[in-house]
Amino acid sequence: MELRKLALSVTATAALALSASAAQAASHACEELHLGAAISLTGKYATNGIHAQNGYDYAIKKIDEAGGVKVDGKCYNFKVTYYDDESKGDRGATLAERLINQDGVQYMLGPYSSGLTKAIAPVTEKYGIPMVEAEGASRSLFNKGYKYLFAVLSTSEQYLASAITLAAEQATKNGGSPSDVKVAIAVENDPFSLDIRAGVLEDAKKLGMKVVIDEKLPRDLSDMTAILTKVKLVKPDVLIVSGHSKGAATAVRQIGEQKISVPMVAITHCEAADVTGNFGDFAESILCSTQWAETLTYEDPIFGTAANYETEFKATYPEYAEKKVPYQTAQASAAVYVFKDAFERAGTLDKDAVRDAIAATDLKTFYGDIRFSEAGNNVAKPMVLRQIQGGEYNVVAPSAFASHELVWPRN
Amino acid sequence: MDQILFNLGLLAEYPVVNLKIIIDGVMIGALFALAAYGLALVWGVMNVKNLAQGDFVIAGGYVAWWGAQQGMHPLLGVPAAFILMWGLGWVVYKLLITRVIERDLFTSLLATFGLAIMMAQIMNLMFGSDTQSINLGYETLYFADGLIDVPIAKLIGVCMAAGLAAGVITFMKYSRMGQAIRATAQDSRAARVMGIDTEKVYAFTFSLNSAICGAAGAIIVMVWVIQPFYGITYSVRAFVIVTAAGLGNLPGVITAGLGIGAAEQYGSHIFGIGYQQAIAVILLLLVLVWRLSQQRKNRQVLK
Numbered sequence: 001m002e003l004r005k006l007a008l009s010v011t012a013t014a015a016l017a018l019s020a021s022a023a024q025a026a027s028h029a030c031e032e033l034h035l036g037a038a039i040s041l042t043g044k045y046a047t048n049g050i051h052a053q054n055g056y057d058y059a060i061k062k063i064d065e066a067g068g069v070k071v072d073g074k075c076y077n078f079k080v081t082y083y084d085d086e087s088k089g090d091r092g093a094t095l096a097e098r099l100i101n102q103d104g105v106q107y108m109l110g111p112y113s114s115g116l117t118k119a120i121a122p123v124t125e126k127y128g129i130p131m132v133e134a135e136g137a138s139r140s141l142f143n144k145g146y147k148y149l150f151a152v153l154s155t156s157e158q159y160l161a162s163a164i165t166l167a168a169e170q171a172t173k174n175g176g177s178p179s180d181v182k183v184a185i186a187v188e189n190d191p192f193s194l195d196i197r198a199g200v201l202e203d204a205k206k207l208g209m210k211v212v213i214d215e216k217l218p219r220d221l222s223d224m225t226a227i228l229t230k231v232k233l234v235k236p237d238v239l240i241v242s243g244h245s246k247g248a249a250t251a252v253r254q255i256g257e258q259k260i261s262v263p264m265v266a267i268t269h270c271e272a273a274d275v276t277g278n279f280g281d282f283a284e285s286i287l288c289s290t291q292w293a294e295t296l297t298y299e300d301p302i303f304g305t306a307a308n309y310e311t312e313f314k315a316t317y318p319e320y321a322e323k324k325v326p327y328q329t330a331q332a333s334a335a336v337y338v339f340k341d342a343f344e345r346a347g348t349l350d351k352d353a354v355r356d357a358i359a360a361t362d363l364k365t366f367y368g369d370i371r372f373s374e375a376g377n378n379v380a381k382p383m384v385l386r387q388i389q390g391g392e393y394n395v396v397a398p399s400a401f402a403s404h405e406l407v408w409p410r411n
Numbered sequence: 412m413d414q415i416l417f418n419l420g421l422l423a424e425y426p427v428v429n430l431k432i433i434i435d436g437v438m439i440g441a442l443f444a445l446a447a448y449g450l451a452l453v454w455g456v457m458n459v460k461n462l463a464q465g466d467f468v469i470a471g472g473y474v475a476w477w478g479a480q481q482g483m484h485p486l487l488g489v490p491a492a493f494i495l496m497w498g499l500g501w502v503v504y505k506l507l508i509t510r511v512i513e514r515d516l517f518t519s520l521l522a523t524f525g526l527a528i529m530m531a532q533i534m535n536l537m538f539g540s541d542t543q544s545i546n547l548g549y550e551t552l553y554f555a556d557g558l559i560d561v562p563i564a565k566l567i568g569v570c571m572a573a574g575l576a577a578g579v580i581t582f583m584k585y586s587r588m589g590q591a592i593r594a595t596a597q598d599s600r601a602a603r604v605m606g607i608d609t610e611k612v613y614a615f616t617f618s619l620n621s622a623i624c625g626a627a628g629a630i631i632v633m634v635w636v637i638q639p640f641y642g643i644t645y646s647v648r649a650f651v652i653v654t655a656a657g658l659g660n661l662p663g664v665i666t667a668g669l670g671i672g673a674a675e676q677y678g679s680h681i682f683g684i685g686y687q688q689a690i691a692v693i694l695l696l697l698v699l700v701w702r703l704s705q706q707r708k709n710r711q712v713l714k
Contacts, residue, residue: 218688250635273542
C-alpha cells in the first residue's frame, strides 16, 4: 500500500514536471514528445547498444531539421529518456517500469538484443505502451501474441536462409539439382543462433537438401577445429556458421588455417568481428548476412538514399569515419522514423491510436520497406547477403538488389 | 546416437584424424595448463581461490593486442604482458588480496569474484566489447594430405608456453625466492619464524601468477580470440585442472591441462562440440570420485 502511494506521488510529480517542461517548450517552435528507451551502454552489448543509441539520436536530429513531427496541426520534436540497462534483462525490465511509472513515458524505443527485448516486452505490453524496436530479431518475440511490440528488422530465421536459396540456384546453374546439395550447420547454442538454424533447416528441407553436419557450439567456444576437421572429411557444399562475433572470428581464422575448401561459407557478424581487417585473405569470398547495406537502392524523404544516410551520418558522428556505418544504427534510425510516420497518421498523441497507426504502417525508408505482420515483425524487407570480394563487402543476394556477381566456388 | 556412431566411423575411416585431435588438444591444453599453474601457486601458497584468474588472462591478451595496435611486434606482446601484468598483480595484491588473505574461504571467493566483474567491465569500457585477435600472418604446416594442420603461430605459442612453464619451475626449485615460496606454502607460520618475510612472498606469488596469466593471454590473442567477458572460460578450466591435479603438484597440473585439452577435443568430435565443457567437468567428477576412494583405502591424513 505504502509503495503504491509512493509510486502515485512520484508519478504525479513526474507529470507535473512534464507539464512544466512542456509549458516551457511552448515558447519554442515545437513541443517535446517524450520517448523512452533502456539501452545497453555498459556490459557485453555496449558496443552495439551505443550504435543503436547513435542511430536513434541521429534520426531525431534529422526529423527535427525536416520540420519535426506534425500531429493535428501542432509540431513536436522527439526527446528520448535513456537508461543504461547494463546488458542485463532484469535490469532492462526494471528500467522499463521506471520509464513508464515514474517518467510517464507513453511510447518506447527498443533496447539492444533479442534477450533484452524479451525482458522488456512483457512490461510494455502490461501497460499498453507501444514499442518500436530495431535490435531484437529472435522469432520467439513474435509468437507470444504481443500487441504493442513492433520490429523494423528481419527476424533471425531469415538471416542465413537466403544462403540456402543461393546454393540451390548455384546447383541448378551447374546442371545439378538442389537435392544434391549437402549442408553443414554449426551454430551457437543460444536463442538467436538457434533461430538461424531453424530457418536454414526449414529451407534445406523444402529443397530436399541433405544436412550432413548439425552441431551446436558452446557459448564459451574458443576453438572450432573439431567441427572443421569433420567438415574436411564429410565435404559439404554449404557451411553455415553463426556464433556472434566470437564465432565469426574463430570460424574465419580456423577455416583459413585448416584450408577448408567448402564451395560456399555463410556466417553472421562479419562486421562486428571485423573479419576482413583481422584475417585478410582468410575472409575472402565468405558470405555475410546483413540487415542493411549502404549500397542498396532504398530511399525516403527524410534520410535520402541509403548511401546518403551513410555519408551524412559519418559527418555527424566522425568516430564512424574509418568504418562502415553498422546496420544496427540504420535500423535504429528507421524505428524512430516509424514513430514519426505513425504519429502523423494517427493525428493524436493517444497511445492506443498511435499503436493502431503503427500496426498500419506501410513505409518506404532508406533502410528498406516497412510493413508489419499481425505479430509485429517487418515482413516487407528481405535479408541481404554480402560476399567479401577483394576485402570489400559486395551485395550478391537477393538478386534484385545485388550489385555484384557471386564468386562460386570459393578458393 | 546415429551421430555418435557416424563420428566414431569417421575416426576409424581416417585414423590419422586421431593424431590431429591429440595435437590440437595438447595445443589448447598447454594454455589451459599455464593459467591453472598460476592458480595452483596462489591457491597453494596463499590459500586464495582466485576467481579472477581468467580475467587476468584476458587482460594480458589486451596488453598484447593494444601493443600490436601501436605497432609493436606481436611476439613482443608476451614479455610485455608478463611485465605489465606483474605490475597489475602487485597493485591488486596491495589493494585487495592482502586484506582477505587471512580470512575464510568465502571472503576471498567473494573478493576475487568482485574483482573479476570489475576487471571485465573496465576492459569493456577501455577496449569495447568486440572480439579482438592478432593475426601473425605466419604460414600453416600441413601433414597427411592436409588432414593435419599446424599453424606456425600456434606452434610458437605452445613453445612459448612450454618455455615459460620450464622457467617458472626452475625458478621455484633453485632460486631463494622459489624456496621461500615453497616454504611458505608448507607452513606459513614456521616460515615466518624462520625469518621469511611472508608478506613479501605473498605479494611476489600473486604478481607472478598475474604475470603468468598475462603471458598466457598474450599467446591466446595470437592463436584464438579474446573479448572482455570471456575470462570465465579460463577460470573454469583452471579450477577444473587444479582440483583434478591437486595442489602443489606442478607436473600434475601440466599433465592434467594437456589431458583435459585432448579429452575435450575427443569429446567434441564424438559427442558434438556442444559437449566440450561437459567433458571437462565429467572428467573432474571421475577424478574426484577416484581420489576419494584412494584416500579411503590409504587412510591418509588430509593435508
